[in-house]
Amino acid sequence: MKKLQAGTRGKQSSAGLPNFVTLVQRYKKAVMGIEVVQVSNGQRSTGFGFPWERIQPRSSRPALNIGTGFVFHPKGYILTNEHVVSDADKIMLRVYGKKDLVEAKVFARDRKHDIAILRADVETPSPILRLANAKDVHVGEWVLAIGSPLGLDNTVTVGIVSAKNRPLQIGERDYPNLIQTDAAINRGNSGGPLINLRGEVIGMNTAVSQSSQGIAFCHQRRCPAQENR
The missing domain is CATH 2.40.10.10 (Trypsin-like serine proteases)
Incomplete structure (x- = not known):
């Protein structure tokens, strides 16, 4: 596995798996x-x-x-x-x-x-989280979710992108291009970021399957306000 640079891409552990510590420390305030x-x-x-x-x-x-x-x-x-x-x-x-x-x-x-x-009225953290382009999301890549499951702030879970472009209807809303992930997503994670190893947000945690484990869906859509940064 190609060694990743520290900072925005994290480090490699001795077992050959990504070390997410750098990413968490960098973006937890955002x-x-x-x-x-x-x-x-x-x-x-x-x-x-x-x-x-x-x-x-x-x-x-x-x-x-x-x-x-x-x-x-x-x-x-x-x-x-x-x-x-x-x-x-x-x-x-x-x-x-x-x-x-x-x-x-x-x-x-x-x-x-x-x-x-x-x-x-809060101080803007540095750095902030940036949104990734849809074309940069790849099945099989490592991702981490930061959120507040059960109200426990800055909880981190890790998984991979299991699939892309999953259509799902929830209530009156249609989601045509959800990202499927096996990162653990729980109560309170809704709206939280799903982050790749480059420190980019590839989706927002949105829904989980009630009938199975290891299947969660993240909303992938370019926010209009991103165009005005």
């Missing part, structure tokens, strides 16, 4: 946990994403939805799945190294394509 609070009466179910993240029927008690976002723009904009923040009354961010939650607002959203951009 990933944020998301808590969505809904205080309205009534009931709602998103119908998408991970089954544990769906808002369940409730009375007047606030409901909590969890997810992940990441800074992808030098002005500090945060990318996540739209279904994570859909119909939110309040969106709070868990920022790396900060004790208190920070309130965020939806800057832009695209429900059809399940993309939302958030803005918050």
Whole structure:
């Protein structure tokens, strides 16, 4: 296996497998946990994403939805799945190294394509995470996911790209080009980055198979705001 450079490509371990430590240390501050609070009466179910993240029927008690976002723009904009923040009354961010939650607002959203951009009064980390081109995603390449499963921030899992261009319908949304991966994806990972060894985001963690293990799907779509960086 060709030796990879340290920094954006990580190092090789003595066993010939990638060492993801460098990538995690470099980009961990660009990933944020998301808590969505809904205080309205009534009931709602998103119908998408991970089954544990769906808002369940409730009375007047606030409901909590969890997810992940990441800074992808030098002005500090945060990318996540739209279904994570859909119909939110309040969106709070868990920022790396900060004790208190920070309130965020939806800057832009695209429900059809399940993309939302958030803005918050937080310092822009350096470096930020960049989005990869679709042509640079290859079946069999190593990837890592950083997110907040069960609300546990900066949790890292590792796998490979198992397949590309998987079509899937979740609720009313059609995803024609999902990336399939065997990296462990759990509750709270929605909207988090799937990162290649070059430190590029190749997709957002979006859905898991409820009937099997080792099958998760990541949303691959070029964000319009990327064009204005």
